[in-house]
Amino acid sequence: MTNLDLILLILMVVAAVWAVMARSLLKAAIGLAIVSIVITIFMFEFSSPLAAVFELSVCSGLITVIFLSTIGLTRPLSHKELLALARDRGRRYGFLPLLVIACGAVLAFLLLKMPLDLEVAKNTIVAGAREVLWNARHLDLFGQIMILLAGVFGAVLLFRENSTDEW
Amino acid sequence: MPSLLILVPLVGILVLNFLFKFVVRRAAFWFALALFATQVIITFLHAPFFYAGNADRFNPFFKVVFNIDGISFVALLCIEIVCLASLVVARYTLHDLSQRFNFTNLLLISSIGMNGLVLTSDIFSLYVFLEVAAVSSFIMIAFRRGKRSLEGAFKYIILSAVATVLMLAAIAILLLACSDTSFAAIRQGIGQSPESNIILFSVGMFISGLFIKAGLVPFHAWLPDAYSAAPDAVSVLLAGIVTKACGVYTLIRLVVSVFGFRPGLSQVILLLGAVSVLVGALAALGQNDFKRMLAYSSISQIGYIVLGLGSGTALGLAGAVFHFFNHAIFKSLLFVNAAAVAEEAHTTDMDKIGGLSSRMPVTGSTSVIGFLSAAGIPPLAGFWSKLVIIIALWKAGDIAYAVIAVLASILTLSYLLSMQRRVFFGRLKQGLEDTREVGPGFSFISVLLALIIIACGLLFPMVFNAIYAPIKQILIQ
Amino acid sequence: MNGSIAEFFWVFAVFISMLAFAGFYCILVTRNLIRALIGLEILNKAVTLLFIVVGYITGRQALVQALVITTIVIEVVIIVVAGGVIMSVYRNDESLDVRNLRNLKG
Numbered sequence: 001m002t003n004l005d006l007i008l009l010i011l012m013v014v015a016a017v018w019a020v021m022a023r024s025l026l027k028a029a030i031g032l033a034i035v036s037i038v039i040t041i042f043m044f045e046f047s048s049p050l051a052a053v054f055e056l057s058v059c060s061g062l063i064t065v066i067f068l069s070t071i072g073l074t075r076p077l078s079h080k081e082l083l084a085l086a087r088d089r090g091r092r093y094g095f096l097p098l099l100v101i102a103c104g105a106v107l108a109f110l111l112l113k114m115p116l117d118l119e120v121a122k123n124t125i126v127a128g129a130r131e132v133l134w135n136a137r138h139l140d141l142f143g144q145i146m147i148l149l150a151g152v153f154g155a156v157l158l159f160r161e162n163s164t165d166e167w
Numbered sequence: 168m169p170s171l172l173i174l175v176p177l178v179g180i181l182v183l184n185f186l187f188k189f190v191v192r193r194a195a196f197w198f199a200l201a202l203f204a205t206q207v208i209i210t211f212l213h214a215p216f217f218y219a220g221n222a223d224r225f226n227p228f229f230k231v232v233f234n235i236d237g238i239s240f241v242a243l244l245c246i247e248i249v250c251l252a253s254l255v256v257a258r259y260t261l262h263d264l265s266q267r268f269n270f271t272n273l274l275l276i277s278s279i280g281m282n283g284l285v286l287t288s289d290i291f292s293l294y295v296f297l298e299v300a301a302v303s304s305f306i307m308i309a310f311r312r313g314k315r316s317l318e319g320a321f322k323y324i325i326l327s328a329v330a331t332v333l334m335l336a337a338i339a340i341l342l343l344a345c346s347d348t349s350f351a352a353i354r355q356g357i358g359q360s361p362e363s364n365i366i367l368f369s370v371g372m373f374i375s376g377l378f379i380k381a382g383l384v385p386f387h388a389w390l391p392d393a394y395s396a397a398p399d400a401v402s403v404l405l406a407g408i409v410t411k412a413c414g415v416y417t418l419i420r421l422v423v424s425v426f427g428f429r430p431g432l433s434q435v436i437l438l439l440g441a442v443s444v445l446v447g448a449l450a451a452l453g454q455n456d457f458k459r460m461l462a463y464s465s466i467s468q469i470g471y472i473v474l475g476l477g478s479g480t481a482l483g484l485a486g487a488v489f490h491f492f493n494h495a496i497f498k499s500l501l502f503v504n505a506a507a508v509a510e511e512a513h514t515t516d517m518d519k520i521g522g523l524s525s526r527m528p529v530t531g532s533t534s535v536i537g538f539l540s541a542a543g544i545p546p547l548a549g550f551w552s553k554l555v556i557i558i559a560l561w562k563a564g565d566i567a568y569a570v571i572a573v574l575a576s577i578l579t580l581s582y583l584l585s586m587q588r589r590v591f592f593g594r595l596k597q598g599l600e601d602t603r604e605v606g607p608g609f610s611f612i613s614v615l616l617a618l619i620i621i622a623c624g625l626l627f628p629m630v631f632n633a634i635y636a637p638i639k640q641i642l643i644q
Numbered sequence: 645m646n647g648s649i650a651e652f653f654w655v656f657a658v659f660i661s662m663l664a665f666a667g668f669y670c671i672l673v674t675r676n677l678i679r680a681l682i683g684l685e686i687l688n689k690a691v692t693l694l695f696i697v698v699g700y701i702t703g704r705q706a707l708v709q710a711l712v713i714t715t716i717v718i719e720v721v722i723i724v725v726a727g728g729v730i731m732s733v734y735r736n737d738e739s740l741d742v743r744n745l746r747n748l749k750g
Contacts, residue, residue, distance in 0.1 A: 009659040016663050016686050020670040020679075028682050035663075035689050042693060046700035051709040051716075055692070058716050063685065063723055070727045071678060074734040092673050096666065104662045111654045129709035138229045139287060140714050142173070143295035146283075147302055149180070150276045151721035154306040157269055158728025291711055298718045305725050312732045321733070324726050325671060325680055332664075332687045335715065339694045343653075343702060348711070 012038040017100055021093045029067040036060035050129045169235060170228045171209050172243065172282040175202060176275040183272060196258050199271045203254060206247040214240065234288040237637025241488050242285045242416050245495035249407035250278050252499045255612040256506050257400035259605065269310060270400065277303035281412045290338055291348040297413055301327050304409050308397040319396030326379055326389040333376035340369035350425050357426065370426055381414020383473065384443040387466050394462035399506035402458060406465050407499035411491060415472050419487065423641060428479045437477035441571045443470030448578035457505050457515040460586055464541065467579060468494045474572060475556040478563040481642045485635040486555030493540065493548045493623065500537035500616040504530050507609055508590060511602040522595035526602045531591040533613040538587050540620045542580040548623035551631065649701055656697045663690040677730045681723065688719050
């Protein structure tokens with residue numbers, strides 16, 4: 001399976017670089033969705049189905065929808081400003097693919113032959129993800145509820161119109 | 168039980184939203200005030216619980232282990248007091264009832280986040296509650312939708328999220344070696360491979376993430392903008408407790424309970440603390456905006472707390488915790504005064520205001536107490552905590568750092584004196600003749616904070632013993 | 645046995661680092677607020693993959709899945725709040741150039 005893994009990893013990095021460099025924000029959002037899908041495939045491959053479903057539905061689904069709606073609801077710059085930015089763009093982003101490949105090459109050279117100099121703690125408990133989430137991590141669940149509450153407040157307070165909407 | 172501290176605000180939110188919305192909104196403020204006062208009382212009632220040695224208490228409601236010791240007691244007390252102060256300031260500065268209502272709700276969520284952060288003994292739950300506190304802070308900075316507030320909020324979001332990513336990556340790498348994410352498991356996992364470079368790297372990443380959250384130089388870029396652009400009540404909250412609980416408290420907790428005082432780590436912490444102390448003080452000298460100067464002053468004071476931590480001794484740690492408490496009180500007091508000035512004089516530009524103490528006597532005099540404590544003048548509380556930190560550094564052999572701390576004290580005195588002179592003393596500037604003193608509630612909170620400072624300063628031996636003894640016990644473990 | 649685990653981990657670590665580098669670069673260099681958010685998302689994806697790989701190596705998929713799910717929930721809330729801030733900026737100002745907002749210096 002390792003060859004397939006390598007291909008997927010390369011696809012992931014290419015999609016990420018495309019998302020950063022794409023001129024149109026819509027294409028950037030699609031690049032992000034592709035990265036999410038590759039991660040989902042890895043999750044399925046590494047026997048984490050619960051997280052895979054979550055990642056697929058939330059990250060490639062919900063977050064892409066949020067991005068697209070934010071992009072759609074905010075008009076782009078005027079044509080003149082776009083031209084002014086575009087000239088600058090090549091200089092700023094042009095080096096990214098080379099830098100990423102260079103970073104990968106340097107790290108691969110340094111790290112690939114290194115042993116893991118720590119004791120890897122192997123699993124001793126056999127339990128499903130659902131049991132762990134619901135039985136062992138109560139505080140995290142409570143925290144999630146709190147942050148969702150905060151998110152609801154944030155969405156209501158920040159997204160409403162400037163008119164006399166009362167909450 | 169300590170989980171009340173997390174559950175009571177949640178009940179408060181539910182009551183506020185489902186009951187008060189339909190009844191009376193104005194009463195929401197008094198309700199929240201009563202709630203926070205109750206939280207303070209709950210914290211004090213649990214004091215013997217907290218001091219009964221370094222026991223990790225198993226909490227029956229959440230079925231997890233809580234982290235109960237002297238340091239968390241001080242932090243919880245600070246959280247409740249500063250939330251109270253922020254609430255009172257909001258009552259007098261947010262004039263729109265619905266805005267006040269929303270602020271109260273967000274304040275309750277933020278206090279749940281910070282209380283949970285202090286109480287948890289699992290590194291991943293620490294991250295979760297950190298995010299709860301951070302998200303509620305983002306919304307609180309941005310919800311009035313002024314242009315500057317939105318920019319400050321966005322910068323804070325991005326830098327805070329980068330810090331989060333660093334911390335999460337570190338947790339992931341640590342999971343390779345540790346069997347669980349609780350503090351005990353991580354301590355054991357690190358202990359099993361002491362020479363590992365990977366673990367060193369991940370610990371370094373985690374600490375860097377915490378430095379960004381704490382606002383230490385050179386990761387402080389978001390702090391002045393966020394503090395000065397936020398609404399006044401939110402600045403009180405941010406400066407008084409949020410940055411400190413999220414960044415400095417977690418740093419103290421992790422170094423003491425999880426990572427241990429490795430020599431390399433201590434050196435890095437000392438260095439960054441010293442740099443923050445100096446850069447914060449120097450930058451504060453050149454500011455013209457009241458709140459921005461106070462923001463840079465916060466960076467400097469957090470450097471002091473970190474210096475105390477870096478000394479590695481029980482005395483230094485006690486000094487750090489005491490300064491944590493003092494800073495919460497005096498910085499909140501100074502920001503409350505800044506809110507009062509902004510409210511009555513309608514500007515925080517120090518070039519435009521002057522001589523206000525003739526028109527605002529209460530604000531002026533409490534500001535004097537706040538600034539004396541911040542500058543470290545005896546017999547106020549700030550003097551004692553700085554003295555303890557300097558002595559601890561001296562005794563631990565970090566003479567250079569002790570000298571830097573003393574020098575920075577002089578700088579602190581000079582910029583705070585300049586602030587006091589420009590804003591309150593001197594002749595009344597034109598156009599300010601009809602500024603009145605702020606209302607009784609506002610004055611009440613300033614006077615209360617000032618009294619706490621004076622009391623802690625005069626009762627220093629008792630207060631300090633209450634902090635020092637448990638810490639000695641913790642460090643022996 | 646340890647050797648192959650190490651190699652597996654390092655291969656993934658190299659690619660995760662490349663992803664993280666792209667994310668950091670994006671946040672550093674961009675002038676558009678939405679693109680800064682995209683960079684943030686890329687960083688989050690890198691960390692998620694790191695968690696999954698660590699879970700697979702140590703055989704603790706259950707714990708790691710619980711952690712990843714929590715992380716995803718928090719990530720969504722942050723995106724929503726940041727999106728709200730961006731929308732409010734747009735309503736005040738009608739442009740999304742971050743260069744526009746560099747006036748809080750000092």
